[in-house]
Amino acid sequence: MDEPLIHALDNNKTQAPPEHHGPLLDGEAELSFELRQPFYMEAYHWHQQIEVNILYQGALTYSFNHSDVSIESGQMAVFWAVTPHRVKQTSDNALMGIINIPLNMFLSWPLPQEFVQQVMNGGAISACHTEVVSFAENQRWIGAYREGHQVRNQIVQEEIFLMLRRLCSYDYHAEMFNSIHEPPLRHTNYTGYKNVQLMVDYIANNHNRDIKIEDIASHVKLHPKYAMSLFKNMLSVSIKQYLIIMRINHAKLLLSNTRHPIKNIANHSGFKHPSSFFAAFRNHTGMTPQAFREQSQQQTVL
Template sequence: MKQQDDALMMTPPQDDSAANISVSPLSLYSTHEQIDIELRAPHEMPAYHWHGQVEINLPIGGDVEYIVNGNRVSIRAGHIGLFWACVPHRLTDPGCSHNMGIINVPVHQFLGWPLSRELVNQITHGAVLQSNSANLVSEFELKRWKLELQHPCESRRLLARDEISLMLKRVCLDGWSQMLGGGSDKPIKQGASRHSQFYVGQMLEFIAAHHDTPLTMTQIAEHVGLHANYAMGIFRKVMQMTIKQYITSMRINHARALLSDTERGIMDIALTVGFNSSSRFYQTFQRYLGMPPNQYRMLLREEHN
């Protein structure tokens, strides 16, 4: 168990002049957040940002273009775009879209909905998905959901949440396209129970609350009152990845944003995102991206100039 524990050690991030860039994606989780809806004209973002919810985008009147971790992604008008927003992203071209619905769903609610495990697997691994069908939801419905989610009557709020869940259920039935890669090549384990989802939600929240302190698998398991091996097993079943893989992927997400949006040195970035040595950072980055971090930065600059 000591070897597993050591692999999860995290170091505190350093400060950065850009407030969002200094926030680790690992910190972005709360079981207390509610579903939030915005309905507004899309606009170009000057830099990457991220947050902890699953984001649903519905551009109206025209296609919109994003850069997600250095990759250009276009969401077509009237279609549903879907991704876990802890992946650094920014909208770069609102096109002719005059309005866009933006629905942010807390991860614990998303994991608890009766959706395709393949869709959930792709989302938790950083994929950007788009519904094959257009016009699965109207502008009128988005406005109604926005109002009902703020309604004083809990039954009204629950109805809006259920209807949003059913919208994604329709995406599962009609099919979706993967606009940006993600997902595991391993077989999908079906039927994660509410019991498992509850404990995984608690583990994600604990990791978020302690992301800037040394953290071990034993501590995570003890927090939720489970044996470490059992805790790791249900995390893997729900998230389709290990806790170590989750922590590492969030670190790499953060590093990619810093490489893109700042001039900070590689060693500085390595320490900021939680690696204890530049060699470990180089090795892990190479394994995830197929290139060293300095080459990744150079390619981004060439593409965006």
């Protein structure tokens, strides 16, 4: 292990958490960072955040529902950690930066629709990190969040968004896990996880249509009230909120990349009435669709 990385690891050393059997349905809503050696995990687990793993040294192999994904030094992996996963194998010299992004935060960012859908549909994104994020940046983010400075923390959030946006500008590989397998240690919530994943998949493919909660619940053969409760308990966001966020993100992309009239964009994003689109867009972004379009076009010119 290189001397500078040894020093960094010593300064950021964390104890391996106790072994968890079954899912981790934690409700963490804050961005979090780690820099440590990855460790073998006997049991599958999951949680609600988007997980970014940046491997600076060594190699490791994940298992996602019995399907293996391997990354080596210089690579990174991005996935929605609600998919049951574990570290199956890791080299002794491995060193990894870990970023956990709250789901609401991830969905609020205007990232390419294809990338968001690949992540939310259970894909594991892998790519070379050397052009996307540096070891020094990872250390700086950890240090900034330890300080707890509000303005600098906001800047870090923006830099994480830009890191993912930069990732999308390069070639990356998406390993999709279309079939849901059962982990070796069955958990009472696993059927619930499968139903929520199917609902998320249905929303990803149909959010720009005039679908309702009843349609989503019917897709997984659940009563609407039970489907809403299950979704909220698993993801800490309601079906309605999630659907609106997906529609707003769709609209952001159209506003940034097309000259379509805003009324047409509202309709193409799944909003039945322009007034509901304007209200939802202002509520989620703090600005009107026209102001967002002007700002995004200015950033493109710069």
